[in-house]
Amino acid sequence: MTNAELQQLVEKLSLADFGRPFQHQATFNRRLRTTGGRYVLQTHNLEINPLMIEEFNEDTLIGVIKHELVHYHNHIQGLPYQHKDRYFQSELQRIAGLKYAPATSKAKARQQPKHLWVYTCKNGHEIYRQRRINELRYVCGICGAPIRLTGELKRDV
Ligand SMILES: [Zn+2]
Ligand SMILES: [Zn+2]
Incomplete structure (x- = not known):
């Protein structure tokens, strides 16, 4: 999906769910790792993690866009727009937006240990x-042969 297609989708959802136009920019941002998207307070623009559609599907993408649109419309109208705000939560529920984005492969990689011993x-x-x-107390789980320490693995995430 291109940025232009994303923009169109956001504009469409904005009118359908809020009855108000989305008058700023929506773009994909590949640097987002753990979040599905974000609303930038200073510019009123939306940034969406492209993995929401690449690793999941259009429903997930739409759920994330709806979530960001709640931030957007609430903030622009001077209404409570943060996760902790009850009005944010009721709006999110009303339009069936996602509360949490699913964990992407990048987010999962980050949760994995940074260091492993290799036998x-x-x-x-x-x-x-x-x-x-x-090593003397364990054998290979596949073939039953003795094992020995052969290295370490370090992740740079
Ligand atoms: Zn949010
Ligand atoms: Zn083996």
Whole structure:
């Protein structure tokens, strides 16, 4: 989906769900990792994580857009626009927007441990552990051969 198509979709949803036009810019932002989108207070623009449609589907994308549109319309009208505000929550419910974006692969990668110990059996099967284990007490889960520590894995996320 292109930015122009996203813009059209946001404008359409804005009129359908709020009866008010969306008069700012909606663009995809690939740098968003854990969030589905964001409303930028200073510019009134919306930024949407492209993974919402790439890893999920159009329903998820629409749910995220609706969520951001609640921030947008509430803020622009001087109404409570933050997650904690009851009015934000009731508006979100009214238009069936998503409360939370689903976890993207990038978000999941971030949750994984940054460091792992790698054990290998003589047949080359690899076992990853967050904590060091006593090699003499464990065997390979696949072939039953003894294992030994062969390395460490570091993530840079
Ligand atoms: Zn939000
Ligand atoms: Zn093995």
